[in-house]
Amino acid sequence: MALIRADKVTVDFPIYGVKSRSLKTSLINAAIGGRFAKTASDHVTVRALDGLSFEFHEGDRVGLIGHNGSGKSTLLRVLAGIYEPTAGKISTLGKVTSMLSIFLGMDMEASGYENIILRGRIMGVPARKMNSMIDDIAEFSGIGDYLHLPMRTYSSGMAMRLAFAASTSVDADIILMDEWLSVGDADFAKKAKDRLDSMMSGAKIVIIASHNIDLIKNQCNRVLTLEHGKIIDASG
Numbered sequence: 001m002a003l004i005r006a007d008k009v010t011v012d013f014p015i016y017g018v019k020s021r022s023l024k025t026s027l028i029n030a031a032i033g034g035r036f037a038k039t040a041s042d043h044v045t046v047r048a049l050d051g052l053s054f055e056f057h058e059g060d061r062v063g064l065i066g067h068n069g070s071g072k073s074t075l076l077r078v079l080a081g082i083y084e085p086t087a088g089k090i091s092t093l094g095k096v097t098s099m100l101s102i103f104l105g106m107d108m109e110a111s112g113y114e115n116i117i118l119r120g121r122i123m124g125v126p127a128r129k130m131n132s133m134i135d136d137i138a139e140f141s142g143i144g145d146y147l148h149l150p151m152r153t154y155s156s157g158m159a160m161r162l163a164f165a166a167s168t169s170v171d172a173d174i175i176l177m178d179e180w181l182s183v184g185d186a187d188f189a190k191k192a193k194d195r196l197d198s199m200m201s202g203a204k205i206v207i208i209a210s211h212n213i214d215l216i217k218n219q220c221n222r223v224l225t226l227e228h229g230k231i232i233d234a235s236g
Contacts, residue, residue: 002094002173002204004056004079009088011049011074011229048074050229051088056205056222063216064209066226072209075226076100076176079207094173094204097123099181102167103159112138112147112154112162119166133169140195141165142188161188168195174205180215 049071056062064072077083078090080098105122106115116137120130138147141162143154151159160183183192200206200219210216216223222236 002058003092004054004174004205004207005091006052006054007089007091009049009052009078009085009090010047011078011083012045012047012086015044015046048229049078049085052229052231053088054224054231054234056207058204060205060222061200061220062205062207063220063223064207064226065211065213065216065223069228070226071229072226073100073178074229076178076207076209079174080176092174095124095171096174096176097167097170097172097199099167099175099177102163102181106151106163108152109150111150112141112143115151115162116166119163120170123167123170125170130166130169137162137165137169140169140191157183157185164192164195168192168199172199172203175199175203175207177206177208179210180208180212 052071052075064075066072074083076098077100078085079092080096080100081092082098082100102119105118107118110118113134116134117127117130120127141147141158141164143158143162146154146158147162151162154162164181164183181192181196183189206219208216208219220236223234224231225233
């Protein structure tokens with residue numbers, strides 16, 4: 001079973017060294033529609049999410065849309081457990097795989113094989129299980145003997161292929177994505193698309209943030225539109 005429930009989730013980021021009475025802050029506050037606020041001690045905060053409530057159930061393919069700064073990426077990071085809500089509550093049932101940063105946890109001085117284990121640890125996968133999948137990950141990445149070398153010796157394309165192969169090697173109940181991943185040359189891109197399609201079909205809940213409306217229409221059965229940290233429209 002998989003479930004995500006948000007109850008009035010709010011996220012504030014403090015801005016240190018700026019007082020709310022400054023002219024500059026007042027002008028910015030007016031320009032962006034009031035996302036800045038002040039605390040009791042007269043310090044400025046940015047309200048990235050403002051009282052979001054929703055439920056996602058098994059079978060939901062959710063698209064998050066909105067302009068830059070609308071709160072899409074912040075919401076994904078809350079769902080991934082990277083950010084804690086300032087107020088409200090988020091409840092998640094099921095194993096979550098985050099595709100927000102497929103290089104997270106990887107070390108440029110470590111070998112490809114070592115980075116597979118490191119990436120697995122960030123995803124919450126024990127080293128023993130990642131070891132059992134190393135051959136498949138290595139084959140999928142297609143970078144051959146470079147797996148024995150430090151990642152700093154890789155081209156950007158090779159590094160991306162290894163990170164993608166490791167990040168998509170684990171099944172999950174809930175998948176979080178910030179834009180659809182596009183990696184490598186044409187041959188690898190086809191493999192990557194097939195891998196992502198397989199992951200999404202096997203997942204119980206998928207949440208994608210994107211500016212690509214056609215992608216959202218093709219992949220999602222629910223759409224949340226965010227603006228200044230609030231849900232202004234929910235369809236599906």
